[in-house]
Amino acid sequence: MEAHAARERKRAGSWRHALESRRVLAPLLIAPAVVFMAVVVGVPFVWAIYLSFTDAIGGSLSGHWVGFDNFTAAWNDDNFRRALRNTLVFTLASQAIVVVGAAVLSNFLVRDFRGKWIVRFLVVLPWAAPVVLSTIAWLWLLDSLYSVVNWTLARLHLDNAIVSLLGATHIEEGAQVPLQWLGRPNLALLAITIVHAWRILPFAVVIFIAGRASIPTEVEDASKIDGATGLKKLWYVDVPLQLPIALVAVLFGIVFTAADFGVVYILTHGGPFNSTQVLPTWAYAIGIDSGSLGEGAAISLFLFPLLIVVSVAMLFFARRAQVS
Amino acid sequence: MTLRGRLTTYAVVVPFAIFLAFPFYFALVTMFKTNLDLANVEHSPYVYNDVEGHFHWDFWNYATTEHVRFLFEDTNYPRWLLNTLVVGAAVVGITLLLALPAGYALARLAGGWGQSAGIAIFLVYLVPPTLLFLPLSRLITQLDLKDSLWSLILIYPSFTVPFATWLLMGFFKTIPQELEDAALIDGASRLKAFFLIILPISLPGILTAVIFAFSLCVNEFIYAFTFISTSEQRTVSAGIPNDLIRGDVFFWQSLMAAVLIPTIPLALLYNAFLDRFIKGFTGGAFR
Numbered sequence: 001m002e003a004h005a006a007r008e009r010k011r012a013g014s015w016r017h018a019l020e021s022r023r024v025l026a027p028l029l030i031a032p033a034v035v036f037m038a039v040v041v042g043v044p045f046v047w048a049i050y051l052s053f054t055d056a057i058g059g060s061l062s063g064h065w066v067g068f069d070n071f072t073a074a075w076n077d078d079n080f081r082r083a084l085r086n087t088l089v090f091t092l093a094s095q096a097i098v099v100v101g102a103a104v105l106s107n108f109l110v111r112d113f114r115g116k117w118i119v120r121f122l123v124v125l126p127w128a129a130p131v132v133l134s135t136i137a138w139l140w141l142l143d144s145l146y147s148v149v150n151w152t153l154a155r156l157h158l159d160n161a162i163v164s165l166l167g168a169t170h171i172e173e174g175a176q177v178p179l180q181w182l183g184r185p186n187l188a189l190l191a192i193t194i195v196h197a198w199r200i201l202p203f204a205v206v207i208f209i210a211g212r213a214s215i216p217t218e219v220e221d222a223s224k225i226d227g228a229t230g231l232k233k234l235w236y237v238d239v240p241l242q243l244p245i246a247l248v249a250v251l252f253g254i255v256f257t258a259a260d261f262g263v264v265y266i267l268t269h270g271g272p273f274n275s276t277q278v279l280p281t282w283a284y285a286i287g288i289d290s291g292s293l294g295e296g297a298a299i300s301l302f303l304f305p306l307l308i309v310v311s312v313a314m315l316f317f318a319r320r321a322q323v324s
Numbered sequence: 325m326t327l328r329g330r331l332t333t334y335a336v337v338v339p340f341a342i343f344l345a346f347p348f349y350f351a352l353v354t355m356f357k358t359n360l361d362l363a364n365v366e367h368s369p370y371v372y373n374d375v376e377g378h379f380h381w382d383f384w385n386y387a388t389t390e391h392v393r394f395l396f397e398d399t400n401y402p403r404w405l406l407n408t409l410v411v412g413a414a415v416v417g418i419t420l421l422l423a424l425p426a427g428y429a430l431a432r433l434a435g436g437w438g439q440s441a442g443i444a445i446f447l448v449y450l451v452p453p454t455l456l457f458l459p460l461s462r463l464i465t466q467l468d469l470k471d472s473l474w475s476l477i478l479i480y481p482s483f484t485v486p487f488a489t490w491l492l493m494g495f496f497k498t499i500p501q502e503l504e505d506a507a508l509i510d511g512a513s514r515l516k517a518f519f520l521i522i523l524p525i526s527l528p529g530i531l532t533a534v535i536f537a538f539s540l541c542v543n544e545f546i547y548a549f550t551f552i553s554t555s556e557q558r559t560v561s562a563g564i565p566n567d568l569i570r571g572d573v574f575f576w577q578s579l580m581a582a583v584l585i586p587t588i589p590l591a592l593l594y595n596a597f598l599d600r601f602i603k604g605f606t607g608g609a610f611r
């Protein structure tokens with residue numbers, strides 16, 4: 001009896017001891033989160049890869065092995081190629097706007113000025129608003145009949161300038177109609193790019209400001225002593241120091257623009273005539289609407305190489321930032 | 325700052341603020357517009373007008389709340405708000421349960437490999453729902469969870485857990501190690517030190533993780549859109565575009581009210597917790 005009790009005590013003691021050791025406790029605390037993510041992200045991810053090699057249709061979870069047929073079928077479809085091109089165009093164009101905008105705006109937002117809090121509140125709004133909801137507000141801004149953008153352009157007598165600039169058809173069957181921002185391919189491409197830039201910009205601004213704040217004041221002083229001013233200072237001091245953290249904002253923007261479904265789906269449904277489809281909306285159209293689960297999965301997997309590139313870049317810069 | 329410096333600042337900052345906030349100002353004007361005022365293309369869309377299209381300074385007499393009332397009395401909107409709150413609260417609970425221990429362990433116990441593991445977990449956050457929604461939608465049907473809020477409660481932590489783990493790891497790193505060491509020397513166990521010392525100090529950080537994880541749930545669209553097809557079970561992000569936009573008939577005033585109502589409290593919370601968010605978000609990698 002006594003020996004048993006002692007053994008119990010000893011076991012309890014070693015348990016407690018084990019819980020105190022980092023080597024045991026750390027994996028124990030991390031494991032639940034990792035297991036959960038493996039189940040809800042890892043499994044569907046592997047499954048998506050499997051499905052893309054089968055002829056699975058809606059309503060089933062498996063199908064017959066068809067090799068690369070889904071990928072070649074997708075690739076040979078003009079709509080797919082347009083979706084791929086649009087994904088790249090929207091992503092690169094909107095992020096270019098974001099980088100320039102965020103660099104300029106963050107430069108001024110770090111200054112002290114009266115009314116800064118209200119400016120900050122307004123600037124952060126597009127980030128705080130649920131993206132689908134703010135996109136509905138844009139849908140109203142760009143309405144085919146009541147667009148406030150057109151109303152304003154017309155009052156400023158700029159509507160004809162926009163028409164000739166963008167080569168958009170303004171006259172239809174002899175009657176003048178408002179600019180169809182979401183009804184003409186080139187205008188819709190522009191509108192979607194702007195909405196993406198608009199919604200990512202606040203996040204980038206906030207991250208850029210954090211990057212600026214992370215530069216030690218000693219650097220500022222040293223560059224002043226060494227006589228680095230203006231463009232020279234910008235190029236040799238500010239840019240290299242802010243680059244890693246600014247890149248994080250850009251990589252984020254790339255992922256969240258390229259993989260976004262809501263903006264295009266709400267604004268145009270991929271139309272007119274599939275001219276604004278992107279990979280996620282096209283995957284939805286094929287995988288859910290047409291029920292070709294396998295091909296839909298193959299289409300969405302075309303996002304994967306992009307993610308790899310972004311992830312590797314992210315790891316690289318995170319490591320470099322740590323070293324410096 | 326010199327006068328010139330101040331003027332340049334305003335000249336840059338104000339146009340940006342107008343561009344970024346304009347859709348929300350316009351939504352605010354639209355939600356109280358009368359049908360006659362809205363439908364007349366000659367009327368200024370920026371303000372409220374009388375039947376002739378003239379603006380008056382007592383503009384509230386030319387506006388109406390009937391469309392906001394319609395939204396709350398004749399649509400499922402209140403139900404969607406409630407669903408969103410329920411899903412958000414449940415997901416935040418699950419998220420904290422998984423991310424708090426993981427974030428703490430990565431910041432404090434894991435040593436050298438903690439940083440790499442943290443980044444690896446963060447990369448999971450970058451795996452987009454648009455890549456996973458097809459197999460997941462089939463899986464949800466097989467589990468008999470279609471049209472149930474449980475499907476969202478089960479799947480949403482797939483992005484909130486990696487996000488919150490990263491954020492919390494960043495917060496825990498900012499807490500001085502000495503505080504914990506002192507408690508350990510005094511004979512407290514690690515778990516006790518965590519609950520009595522670390523947790524109370526990190527409360528602002530945890531609250532930040534709660535708010536941003538909740539807002540990710542409100543934002544989510546493609547899962548809510550594919551998993552749930554009955555109107556009563558939708559969340560706001562899926563309900564508004566699905567059920568309030570019918571064919572060519574747009575109830576613009578009600579729609580704009582539906583857009584603004586969740587946005588305003590979220591915007592206030594974002595502003596209140598923005599600095600903390602940045603600290604945690606960048607603290608994980610750039611220390």
